[in-house]
Amino acid sequence: MASGKGLSLRVGCLFASYFLGYGIFLPFFPLVMQDRGIPVEEIGFIFGAGNIARIIANPVMTGLSDHTGRRRLSIFLYSLISIAFLIYFLATGGVWNALIAVVGLLVFWSPAVPLSDAYALDVVRNYGADYGRMRLWGSAAFVVANMIGGWLILLDSSTPAVIAIMIGILSTGLVAISLPPQVSTAQKGTVREEDRPRLFLKPAFWLVLGVIGLIQGSHAAFYGFSTLFWKAHDVSEFLIGALWSTGVAAEIGLFMFAGRLRLTSYPLALLLAGAAAGILRWGLFPFAQDFWSMALLQLLHTMTFGMAHLGSVGFLSKIVPPKWAATGQGFLAASNGILIAIGYAVCGPLYELNPGYPFWLMAGLSCIALGGLMALRPLMRRMMADVASD
Helix, strand or coil: CCCHHHHHHHHHHHHHHHHHHHHHHHHHHHHHHHHCCCCHHHHHHHHHHHHHHHHHHHHHHHHHHHHHCCHHHHHHHHHHHHHHHHHHHHHCCCHHHHHHHHHHHHHHHCCHHHHHHHHHHHHHHHHCCCHHHHHHHHHHHHHHHHHHHHHHCCCCCCHHHHHHHHHHHHHHHHHHHHCCCCCCCCCCCCCCCCHHHHHHCCHHHHHHHHHHHHHHHCCHHHHHHHHHHHHHCCCCHHHHHHHHHHHHHHHHHHHHHCCCCCHHHCHHHHHHHHHHHHHHHHHHHHHCCCHHHHHHHHCCHHHHHHHHHHHHHHHHHHHCCHHHHHHHHHHHHHHHHHHHHHHHHHHHHHHHHCCCHHHHHHHHHHHHHHHHHHHHHHHHHHHHHHHHCC
8 A cells, every 4th residue: 555645746746747748738739730830810719629628528528437436547548549639630730630639639638637636635535645735746847848848849840849748648647547546535435326416416516616717717818818918018038938937836835835734624715815816916917017026916826826726626625525526626627617718708809909908807707706705605614514414
């Protein structure tokens, strides 16, 4: 039997291997497609279709894994299928083949995160491990992958970048299948097949999930337009990279010390803090027009993303039976994805009108999230208490 500390490190490797691939894919795959002759407007269409498919598929694929009880095997098989789609991408050409490859890739690759979260939460329950210290390796790997991808994309061919993504995906599958199985001790013997539809069909569950999703959805303007905003204010590409790294470094710091400070014991407080920080961060974002004020605001990423992520994962771990933990995380990922996708669509025209408008809209979403969480706090406490009393 693996020790809790050793197993935590291996789960950290699981997150790291995923984000090594994703940290190359997210910023650089559009350039890969452009290098292979796909027009920019078609690249947008392909990614839009892929993200829609990913949002729909995430709860389906995680639900299938929960139904069979084989999360580690699912990650391994999904990883192999994802690699097959990338091989298809390299072996073919044209817009329609790229569309098939990207849609297939995102459908099978994206469930690895909620499945990994579910496995990590089982390790927390069974060994008293620190979720944040496991998850921080994914954030660190993402930064390293950004640097590796920036070097690979400068080569004469885009193929090495695709191969590097494939290596990250394969390593995710191999790490997953090598992990020991976990028995969910919490609520053992109380989870029945009929518990899944009874929980996930409750309007209260979806209402709470939508409000939580607003916090991550409020990052849409940042993900889509912060680089353009900073560049318009004469921030160099190197310093833009430093700004992104500042936010991730703050996030890693939170994940490292959250367990020691017992922050994860208070998911509602973390969610409220994330929403409140979003009001401040996005409200002030357009006024930060020099590097140091921009960097100072980036430190709030530890709250708007990090605390909100820990709070949402922690809340779901308290209300969703362990057998269906990956399905619950899949629904959360779908909620976040839908709201971010809507945000992308709305923020584009707003940015054309005024670069500050998208960020002020995100501050408004954070206000709604904060108000919604305050109103729903008694309900959310009852949901956690009902599970605890079972």
